[in-house]
Amino acid sequence: xxxxxxxxxxxxxxxxxxxxxxxxxxxxxxxxxxxxxxxxxxxxxxxxxxxxxxxx
Numbered sequence: 001x002x003x004x005x006x007x008x009x010x011x012x013x014x015x016x017x018x019x020x021x022x023x024x025x026x027x028x029x030x031x032x033x034x035x036x037x038x039x040x041x042x043x044x045x046x047x048x049x050x051x052x053x054x055x056x
Contacts, residue, residue, distance in 0.1 A: 023037075
């Protein structure tokens, strides 16, 4: 997917943990000027079962 949208893989960070804290930690560690979070448009049920951080 990164190649499809011409995004360097170096820009990908995957980390487990509490969503709000992980976002803050990674943004701080990388000196991010902006944080972009995407979604795949899951329904409420799928979002509950699989997870959906964009609704956080």
